[in-house]
Amino acid sequence: xxxxxGVVEFDETAPDFDPADPYKDPVAMLEMREHIVRExxxxxxxxxxxxxxxxxxxxxxxxNHLQKCRHLVRQYLDSTRGIGWGKDGRxxxxxxxxxxxxxxx
Numbered sequence: 001x002x003x004x005x006g007v008v009e010f011d012e013t014a015p016d017f018d019p020a021d022p023y024k025d026p027v028a029m030l031e032m033r034e035h036i037v038r039e040x041x042x043x044x045x046x047x048x049x050x051x052x053x054x055x056x057x058x059x060x061x062x063x064n065h066l067q068k069c070r071h072l073v074r075q076y077l078d079s080t081r082g083i084g085w086g087k088d089g090r091x092x093x094x095x096x097x098x099x100x101x102x103x104x105x
Contacts, residue, residue, distance in 0.1 A: 043083040050076040 015031040022029045054076050057069035 040083060043079065047076065047079045047083060050079055 014035050015028050016025075017028045017032040018024055050072065054069060054072045057072050058065045061068040
């Protein structure tokens with residue numbers, strides 16, 4: 001018995017999952033959870049690569065790093081927004097203050 005030769009293929013699309021009734025299909029719920037975790041790890045690794053590029057640019061450019069590395073720093077900061085492991089699984093755009101509807105009389 002040996003392992004199969006080749007590359008393991010992942011389905012990169014999100015599975016069919018109904019968030020209104022998550023326990024309707026438990027297999028789809030677990031696949032969705034795995035998909036979310038995989039995407040978060042990919043985002044984290046992209047941020048790590050950009051961080052290494054910023055470090056390299058700072059070392060190479062020296063005193064001119066503010067002008068020469070600005071684009072890398074912006075990319076790094078944009079890539080780090082919303083990729084943490086919060087308590088809730090909400091999308092980062094939903095983390096703002098709750099807006100309550102005001103009823104007019």
